[in-house]
Amino acid sequence: MFALRADLLDFVAAPPWGEAFEPGGTAPPAAVRWRPDHWLLVGDDGRIAAVQSDAPDPRWRREEHPGRLLLPGFVDTHVHSPQLGVRASWGTGLLDWLDTYTFPAEGAWADPEVAARGSEQFLDALLAHGTTAAAVFPTVHRHSAAALFEGAARRGMRVVAGKVLMDRHAPDFLRDDVAGAERDCVDLIDRWHGHARCSYAVTVRFAPTSTPQQLAMAGSLCRADPTLYMQTHVAESRDEVRWVASLYPQARSYLDVYASHGLLHRRSILAHGIWLDDHDRAAVRAAGAQLAFCPSSNLFLGSGLFDWRAAHGAGCAVSVASDVGGGTHLVQTRTLAEAYKVQALAGQRLTAWSALHAATLGAAAALGLEHEIGSLEPGRMADIALWDWSAGALDGERMDLARNLHEKAFAWMTLADERHLVGTWVAGRRMYARMPS
Ligand code: GUN
Numbered sequence: 001m002f003a004l005r006a007d008l009l010d011f012v013a014a015p016p017w018g019e020a021f022e023p024g025g026t027a028p029p030a031a032v033r034w035r036p037d038h039w040l041l042v043g044d045d046g047r048i049a050a051v052q053s054d055a056p057d058p059r060w061r062r063e064e065h066p067g068r069l070l071l072p073g074f075v076d077t078h079v080h081s082p083q084l085g086v087r088a089s090w091g092t093g094l095l096d097w098l099d100t101y102t103f104p105a106e107g108a109w110a111d112p113e114v115a116a117r118g119s120e121q122f123l124d125a126l127l128a129h130g131t132t133a134a135a136v137f138p139t140v141h142r143h144s145a146a147a148l149f150e151g152a153a154r155r156g157m158r159v160v161a162g163k164v165l166m167d168r169h170a171p172d173f174l175r176d177d178v179a180g181a182e183r184d185c186v187d188l189i190d191r192w193h194g195h196a197r198c199s200y201a202v203t204v205r206f207a208p209t210s211t212p213q214q215l216a217m218a219g220s221l222c223r224a225d226p227t228l229y230m231q232t233h234v235a236e237s238r239d240e241v242r243w244v245a246s247l248y249p250q251a252r253s254y255l256d257v258y259a260s261h262g263l264l265h266r267r268s269i270l271a272h273g274i275w276l277d278d279h280d281r282a283a284v285r286a287a288g289a290q291l292a293f294c295p296s297s298n299l300f301l302g303s304g305l306f307d308w309r310a311a312h313g314a315g316c317a318v319s320v321a322s323d324v325g326g327g328t329h330l331v332q333t334r335t336l337a338e339a340y341k342v343q344a345l346a347g348q349r350l351t352a353w354s355a356l357h358a359a360t361l362g363a364a365a366a367l368g369l370e371h372e373i374g375s376l377e378p379g380r381m382a383d384i385a386l387w388d389w390s391a392g393a394l395d396g397e398r399m400d401l402a403r404n405l406h407e408k409a410f411a412w413m414t415l416a417d418e419r420h421l422v423g424t425w426v427a428g429r430r431m432y433a434r435m436p437s
Pocket residue numbers: 080094098102205206233236297323326
């Protein structure tokens with residue numbers, strides 16, 4: 001049992017889009033829960049026991065961090081475990097980038113030892129960036145998914161993942177086939193879905209790398225167990241959209257390829273969704289699926305500018321994701337700052353509240369996990385991250401100029417990175433601690 005003293009920030013609901021303040025007032029919207037200089041009590045069961053302003057009784061071991069920021073751990077809803085090494089690869093758009101850099105890197109994970117080592121490094125890297133939960137693409141190899149689940153279970157981390165399905169338009173060394181892939185999925189689902197804090201996601205890489213037969217198999221897995229997730233890429237780049245239209249000429253749209261194979265549902269995580277139309281957005285909303293906005297990757301690969309306002313207007317759930325290694329980093333604050341800039345280009349102003357909500361409670365709710373993660377609510381798992389408000393004198397001076405909580409949260413979100421992270425806890429266990437400087 002221990003208690004952390006810090007400035008607590010989390011959400012109780014989705015903040016109003018585009019509003020930093022209560023209409024007519026200066027207080028943050030009611031969805032924002034700001035509890036400066038409070039104590040968060042963590043029980044031996046790894047759950048948040050209470051939040052209070054008074055110091056707890058001496059049975060609770062105390063850790064005092066006054067003037068630091070305590071947030072729910074970030075949730076990264078779309079990230080590739082074998083792609084840390086392809087970040088920052090020069091000169092290509094999505095399809096060439098896959099062929100030139102990404103497929104060869106994923107091929108190296110055919111070696112189970114490489115996959116095991118890489119998975120450990122990846123999970124530790126998430127924790128060293130204040131991210132405590134993620135939806136992850138490993139590789140086509142069944143052992144890469146097993147290694148990820150094993151590593152997450154050992155750390156007590158919440159992960160959603162599955163063996164990547166790809167039976168065409170990929171190098172031989174990365175292709176599966178329908179029957180073998182189905183066997184691997186069934187075995188992994190039996191072993192890992194609902195075990196520890198792991199959930200299985202039927203993981204279709206994207207429509208071009210699966211035959212219609214494989215998509216049908218993936219859809220039948222989802223139909224057989226509605227508690228399974230489905231994760232994929234959709235409408236990321238224009239070349240890709242054109243390719244999908246030529247491969248699936250009968251489909252109304254790229255999204256419709258998934259929908260018509262039973263792959264669009266409440267537990268679908270659709271990465272990118274830049275080139276969707278209103279009809280698609282309505283379908284995402286009707287299915288209760290989520291769009292994972294990946295600004296770092298979208299900018300880096302030159303894929304396009306996601307229209308969050310249109311997605312919000314259509315009622316779609318939107319989370320934010322690093323999409324490493326198309327994305328160049330695992331820093332969710334930087335991802336949010338990039339999201340702000342993408343929206344600014346479209347004349348929209350994303351608030352810190354909408355951004356931070358999308359990386360915590362919003363993502364948790366989109367995954368149907370809001371009773372487990374995403375907020376500092378008693379009963380939730382103590383998946384939390386402690387941050388400095390600033391790193392260095394220059395940023396400190398900037399933070400001092402903030403005139404209200406939104407300005408402070410926004411400046412923090414825009415300037416903060418992993419240097420600001422003091423520590424990360426998963427289910428109440430400290431899993432990352434910054435080296436004392
Ligand atoms: N589309 C298919 N595979 C990938 C991938 O690995 N990264 C991104 N960003 N898009 C993809």
